[in-house]
Amino acid sequence: MRENLPALERWYAAGVPFGLATVVAVSRSAPRGPGAAMAVGPDDEVVGSVSGGCVEGAVFELAQDVVASGEARLETFGYSDEDAFAVGLTCGGEITLLVRPVTPESDPTFGAVAEAVAAGEPITVATVVDGPAPRGATLAVWPGATGDTLGTLGTTGLDVAVTADARGELALGATGLRHYGPHGERREDAVTVFLHSFAPPPRMLVFGAIDYAASVARIGAFLGYRVTVCDARPVFATPKRFPEGVEVVVDWPHRYLRGTETDERTVICVLTHDPKFDVPLLEEALRRPAAYIGAMGSRRTHDERYKRLTEAGITDAELSRLRSPVGLDLGARTPEEVAVSVAAEIVALRWGGSGAPLTVTAGAIHPAGPA
Structure with missing residues (x-):
């Protein structure tokens, strides 16, 4: 999101709805990692990328749909062997996207988050991806045991548990999915939350x-x-x-x-x-x-x-x-x-790359590596 901020801040300040698609999970040889984002604003203006071009056309339409409906959606794109022209990733990987509408009313935390990211301040944004909680709800978490928070994921218990994890992930500069019960219990079968850490540039x-x-x-x-x-x-x-x-x-x-x-x-x-x-x-x-x-x-x-x-x-x-x-x-x-x-x-x-030409290597081009 960092590189897309000028356009996003402009749309948000004007109160113009826009669709924000964020990569929340990847597998195999996905071209972009969790946190990569693409936004569709007024007059069909597009900023950012989630796949380097493979699925951007479909994501463009999804973003328009969520703005029209006001409801966030979770979509997964992979490669279809049966139809080479199907919308999917030609690299053979798979990405899962959360596509949500953003306005001052639907996401009152966005302005403060954008300001913090632009200033290079450390902050983690927690967003509900799936489960019995409002999909697309956000909670912004600043570092430190007494750091500020803004927003809610739906329940106090969930907010408390996610806040603690968000501060730990921020210290590591980590981004990824976490799972909770509806009141913050450590469970794998309930609420899925995407923790997106914005650490200052290295x-x-x-x-x-x-x-x-x-x-x-x-x-x-x-x-x-x-x-x-x-x-x-x-x-x-x-x-x-x-x-x-x-x-x-x-x-x-x-x-x-x-x-x-x-x-x-x-x-x-x-x-x-x-x-x-x-x-x-x-x-x-x-x-x-x-x-x-x-x-x-x-x-x-x-x-x-x-x-x-x-x-x-x-x-x-x-x-x-x-x-x-x-x-x-x-x-x-x-x-x-x-x-x-x-x-x-x-x-x-x-x-963890070898530095060798890809023509003499085998296996995934984008293997999982250190963060």
């Missing part, structure tokens, strides 16, 4: 304000990271050398990182390949949470850096987290090609 920290850093920063922003470039040299660390929206910091890399919060989604790219910068920086990086820690340099640079880090007391377990030399073997030469190589390694590590 951070990418790029150290070394060189040409490669500009390309890595650009592709990092494209992938949805909040990018910061840091270098101790003010002549290189200037905003005009980097894409718009990228934060540029002049500071010693290890000192900046020491004062910066990271988490299990943070990506750290060390492009300085200068021992006086990268050794103290990597000492700090390898001892803190991060999803990816990569360092640029030749094989010789890597061996020398590895030796210095070992002498500094970095353990084998800590060193095993270091991706060095950085990136996948694509034969990259230019800064832009190297950025693709680095991004490919980050994506492969996130989802």
